[in-house]
Amino acid sequence: MTGPLDDDELMALLGEAVAEEAAVSDRRRTAARAALTWRSVDAELAELLHDSALDAGAAVRSGSDEGGEPRTLSFGHSGLTLEVEVEGETLLGQVIAAGEAASVTEPASVMLERPDAHALSAEADASGFFRLEGVHPGTVRFVVEQGGWSLTTPWVML
Structure with a gap:
């Protein structure tokens, strides 16, 4: 054709x-x-707001080398912001709600998905902080849900 x-x-x-x-x-x-x-991908997919690997002039999105600075990423969509810091196999993060989403009192749930492995999940505390252990390098995305609000990130390489 x-x-x-x-x-x-x-x-x-x-x-x-x-x-x-x-x-x-x-x-x-x-x-x-x-x-x-998934017909509404553009309307639902979070925007990558910051990636420290890109700020450093890295040609490829990848995790930090041993002894280097932790990798930080920030995503935003419809009143929710997800900020994560990856160092080794530990991921620390915070879910920040703004606008109407800030009125939600229930904790956020965070899932780290991989195309070829089981997902890791955590529940954020009252301040939005969470921790995931055993995070290995590779392709991942995050799905955050909090009281009817959600954020799904694009796939990134850790």
């Missing part, structure tokens, strides 16, 4: 690709279906 595809042509091609059994694991097939159904 040449030129841009309309929605029906694209869905037909995607349907054919999903139907093929060769070399596509069930895990990848499930992830692809989930990504295809």
Whole structure:
């Protein structure tokens, strides 16, 4: 095919690709279906506000070297800000609510997801602080939920 595809042509091609059994694991097939159904990604995905690895002029987003400074990241979306600091296998973080989200009194839950491993989770204290242990380098994203408010970060490399 040449030129841009309309929605029906694209869905037909995607349907054919999903139907093929060769070399596509069930895990990848499930992830692809989930990504295809997430139609409001731009409206729901948090913005990366700060990444200390990028400030340092790093060409690749990665964790700090042993003995180096901790890596800090900050994400924001719809009244919630997530700030994290990663040093070794320990992640310290804080969920900060602003505006209408600040009126929520229940603690935030934070989940660190990986595409190929079990998620780690923690509940923030009354001030929004939380800690995760056993955080290994690799691709991750965070999902924060607090009283009807949520924040999902883009995938980043730790």
